[in-house]
Amino acid sequence: MKKFVFTLQSWYDMQLGLEKQHKLELKNIEAEIAKCQNHLMQLGNDFDKAKGEYCSAVSKGVGAPRIKEFGLYFDSLKTAMAAVQMEITRLDREREQQMQKLIHTRREIKLLDKLRETQYAEYMENAKKQHDKFIDDLVSFNVTTS
Numbered sequence: 001m002k003k004f005v006f007t008l009q010s011w012y013d014m015q016l017g018l019e020k021q022h023k024l025e026l027k028n029i030e031a032e033i034a035k036c037q038n039h040l041m042q043l044g045n046d047f048d049k050a051k052g053e054y055c056s057a058v059s060k061g062v063g064a065p066r067i068k069e070f071g072l073y074f075d076s077l078k079t080a081m082a083a084v085q086m087e088i089t090r091l092d093r094e095r096e097q098q099m100q101k102l103i104h105t106r107r108e109i110k111l112l113d114k115l116r117e118t119q120y121a122e123y124m125e126n127a128k129k130q131h132d133k134f135i136d137d138l139v140s141f142n143v144t145t146s
Contacts, residue, residue, distance in 0.1 A: 004123045013110045015105055024100040028094045033088060040084045047077045 006012065054070045 019105045026098045033091045036088045
């Protein structure tokens, strides 16, 4: 009796490879998001620290050029924070797209699994029929030879 062969095995293997690739890309995107969030938190801490220094300097009395320097520094921190936030938003959209690709691939794999089960059931049914036919032929041969 011949061995069971799933007719779409190469497609199934390709889908498994795509699933691994999508998972890896998703993991990389999430690592990049975490890195950006840490950078954003660090910028927020720098902003709070500079704000404390600014309040301390103003309470002690400070000149206009120093206030202007603080203002420029705050503006640069806000710009950097906005850029990092935009990057996080872009990465979130990219992550969502990657999730959709992964979901689609998993659905393909489940569909192929069901198709494999159906083909295997047909294979087993045919194997049983062949076995039963062989037994019948053997019994009828024994009867005719006796």
